[in-house]
Amino acid sequence: MGSKQQTYTPEFREGAVRIVIETGRSVPEVAKELGVHSGTLHSWVSRWRRNGLASSDRPAEPAPDGRRFTSHPDRRPTARYERPTRPRPAFPI
Known part of the structure; x- marks a missing residue:
């Protein structure tokens, strides 16, 4: 069932x-x-942190002044870690 x-x-x-x-x-x-x-609430919180809305996967429309709701006025988005790329060999291994 x-x-x-x-x-x-x-x-x-x-x-x-x-x-x-x-x-x-x-x-x-x-x-x-x-x-x-x-797990459901965790996904809503994660979605809110990513998009500004808990109920949609689409990014929130910015307010007329260009701001979104944040928990603290000094909160800034953190840069995502980007793994450095390694050079690829010129020949197949």
Whole structure:
């Protein structure tokens, strides 16, 4: 028998993410309190950090002043680590 997939409103997702971001509480703690699987809440938080929205994979539209909601005004995106490339041999090994 298949499991029933729970659907959450965008407002619920945003509220759950804000609790984690603004209070600094752990994802498992907030997830248990809200009755959401911790992996689900973790994905919402990760999506919010990546795109600015918990309920969509598309990047958030910037506000008229060009800013997105952040948990701290001095927060800056961190540079992603890029592995240096090695030169490839000129002949097959």
